[in-house]
Amino acid sequence: MLDNGRMLGMSERQLTRMSTGRRRCRGCFPRCTPRSAFAVVGAVVGEYLGSAAGLGYLIQQAEGVFDVGAVFAGMFVLSAFVILIDVGVTLVERRLLVCGRMLRRGGASL
Secondary structure, eight states, X not given: OHHHHHHTTOOHHHHHIIIIIHHHHHHHHXXXXXXXXXXXXXXXXXXXXXXXXXXXXXXXXXXXXXXXXXXXXXXXXXXXXXXXXXXXXXXXXXHHTHHHHHHHHTOOOO
């Protein structure tokens, strides 16, 4: 791949951007997507175990008075927040990896 780029007259900067930049992005984002969701869930569990405010605290208080509706509402809010973070990370991933998709299609040069 690098030899083909050199043959086409790419500079060293373009070769570096084409080869290492794509590899870094491809290796980073598949790991970021689940980690972001687990980070939010971990924060809520930490709040649940020992805090005086936050979503975990509200869920814990609702459990203490057997308010099933409030517990499910807290879980729903948590799930919605995790889904929004996952969508956000996916959109950022698509935006940053657009150069890699263009190069594979052969439609654009850097």
